[in-house]
Amino acid sequence: MPRFEVTERRKAQKEQQRRWDLPAGSRLWAYVRHSPGEKQTIDSQIAGMRDWFTENGWVLERTFADEALEGSREDRAQFQAMIALARQGARQVDGIALWSFARFARDQLDAQFYKAELRKLGYVLISKVDDVPNNEMAPIYEAFIDWKNQRFLEDLSSDVKRGLSFVVDQGYWPGGTVPVGYRVEKVEVGKRHNGEARMGNHLVKDEELAARVLLAWRMKLDDNASYLAIHEATHLYSDSKHYSDFFDNLLYAGIFKYHGIRYPATWEDGGRFCEAYISLEEFLQVQANRQKRTRQATHPRSLSSGYLLTGLLYCGVCSAHGKPTTLVGQTDTRRPDTRVYRCSTKIRDRGTACSLPRxxxxxxxxxxxxxxxxxxxxxxxxxxxVERANTILAQSTTTVDVQLEEASRLAKLQQKKVENIVELIGKFGMTDILQAQYDSANRAWLEATSRMNSLKAQSLQNRVRRISMADAQRMLAEMGQTLTDGTLTAQQELVRRFIDRIDVFPDRIDVHFKFRMDAFSQAMSGLTVEETEQKEEGSDVRSLRQVYGRCPHARTLRRAVKHRRSASVYRSGSASVYPWRA
Incomplete structure (x- = not known):
């Protein structure tokens, strides 16, 4: 195509994009929207738009309406349908009429982006409510309007959050789904401007569910029962998977966590937002019990790794920068006997991504x-x-025996109650009252029996688990032998039994154990160098990297091998790890 024709076509497109007026007879689309809870309805907007079209002599081709959707959302179905239709080939109508630019979009960037795109496609945009001149100054006026619309939304959100936070601070429920075991009780908290009563929602226990909710917490607190067992005993939810959120909710301890703040402000001094099912100490104990049942998954590669500490090592340098990264084992392809641990971030990104050396x-x-x-x-x-464990077991056995005696007595009473009701049913037949009493008594008997059996198993286990010093010494010798000449798999299993993770730094390592370490005055850390004569297994001659690791000044230290400079390994202390950094 000749350049002249291309130039003329571009000029014509520019002229189409600079159109601002819509003369009588123009064909238009109309877009209307209203947010949830607004008093103005879609029908009133559509009726107003039709009257406006009639006054100006425009032709309404199609109406796009999004009902009960916020203007800050970009995924409005009718809005996106209108944009997609406008993008299809040649311009289909002369313009798009809006009730207001706030109806079009309340996000400033979205509004400017979509309006600029529609105008480049040749569509004229016009608002019924906003007083914007139909000329080149329109985008400037609209920019201020779009900013005002977004600011209105932000201010409204801030005001609503502040108002709800004030409601919560006064001890009232802000709205939404009430946790299982509670119900809302309306309380008059003041008067509106028109004289009507202003009502607040006060949380109280739901009498119908209170017993089952309390049973669920007691089962988790006393027996650390599984979610499935609790679900079978209480049926508070339709599925056992919902009990995770149930036991996460601090509200059952009388403390309401709202927008990251705990209410009431005096919760540490014993103040409570509503009537609690359990104490705060019991809630914390439940969280500890849940942690005991948590399974820590280990990646299959870690289980089959040929390196002793795979899956336990973490880069302390990357963790300090908020990017927890593991250390992985590598073998030099040129020197099969050279094996090192490296930061996975450094392997992936290379360069100066991490300062931890090999x-x-x-x-x-x-x-x-x-x-x-x-x-x-x-x-x-x-x-x-061993002495501490046996002391704890003895105390636990005594406590369990007392609880078992009480549970057995309660189970017999409930069984007797069920037998009496069955006898009444045999004499007078089944009635609604007897049916309800039987169901209640039978459920209580089953719960008491389940608790009694659980306590029996726990008492038996405590008696069996007594540890003798001879057994402990024998196991200690076996573990020492495993560390000396055991298989790699056995050594990995033994190390993971004691150690949770190891944070590696350029000058130390911090070891986190899975159990108490009263023998240390502080956490085991600061593992640094000690001169020794260790060799890599299977290696007769050690390279400089084997002796010192990767050294930035390795060329100047090559003669060190001839002088048999001693190797360096970590141990507790406070010196530097690498000799060239001492």
């Missing part, structure tokens, strides 16, 4: 194993732990 496997593995031998797998520590 760490030889034998160095880190040896440090962890030595720590277990010197501080955990010792006769003194094991003796102290």
């Amino acid at each position: 760490i030889p496997c034998w160095r880190l593995d040896g440090a962890v194993v030595d720590m277990l031998r010197q501080h955990v797998l010792t006769e003194e520590y094991v003796r102290a732990e």
Whole structure:
């Protein structure tokens, strides 16, 4: 096509984009919308638009209406249908009429983006409510209107949140679904401007569900029962998976967490938002019980790894920057006997993504194993732990025996009650009252029996689990033997039994255990260097990297191998890990 024709076509398109007026007879689409809760309805907007069209002599081709949808949402069905239709080929109508630019969009960027796109396609945009001149100044006026519309939405959201927070601070429920076990009780809290009563929602216990809710918490608190067992006993929800949110809710302890703030403000001093089912201490105990039933999944690659500490190592440098990253084991393809741990972020991004250098496997593995031998797998520590465990078991057995005696007595009483009701049914026949009494008594008997059986199993387990010092010493010797010449799988299992994670830094490692460590005055950390003569397994001659790890000044240290400079491994202390950084 000749350049002249291309230029003329572009000029024509520009002229179409600069159209502002809509003469009589123009064909238009209309777009209307209203948000949830607004008094103005779609029907009133459509009726007003039709009158406006009649006054100006325009032809209404189609109306796009989004009902009960916020203007801040971009995924409005009719709005997107209108935009998609406008994008299809040649311009289908002369323009689009809006009730107001606030109806079009309340997000400033969305409004400007879609209006600019429609105008580039040749559509004229006009608002019934907003007083905007139909000329080149229209986009400037509209920019202020769009800002005002978005600001109105932000101010409205802020005002609503402030008002609801004030309602909660006064001890009233802000609205929404009420947790199971509670119901709303209307309370007059003041008068409106028109003299009508202003009502507040006060949470009270639901008498119909209170017993079952309390039973669910007691089962989790006393027996650490599973969600399935609690569901079968209470049927508070349609499915057992909902009990996770149930036990997460601090409201059952009388404390309401709203927008990240706990109400009432005096909750630490004993103040409560509503009547509680359990105390705060019991709620915390339930969370600890739930944690005991949590299974920590281990990736299959970690289970089949050929490195001792795979899955336990985390880069302390990356974690300090808010990006928790694991360390992975690698083997040098040129030197099969050279094995190191590297930060996975550094492997993936390279460069200066992480300052943690490569760490030889034998160095880190040896440090962890030595720590277990010197501080955990010792006769003194094991003796102290055995005595403590037996003391706890003895106290637990005494407590369980008392509870078992009470549970057995209660189960017999409930069984006798069920037998009496069955006898009455045999004499007088089944009635609605007897049916209800039988169902209630039978449920109570089953719950009491279930608790009694659970306490019996717990009492028997406590008696069986008594630990003798001889058994502890035998297990201690077996674990020491495993660390010395056991298989890699056995060593990995043993290490993971004691250690939860290891944070590795350039100058130390921090070890997090899965149990109490009273033998230490502080957390086990600061593992640094000690001179020793260790070699990588299977290696007769050690390279410089095997001795020192990856050194930025390796070229200047090549002669060190000839002088048999000693290797360095981690242990407890406070020196520097790498000799060139000492």
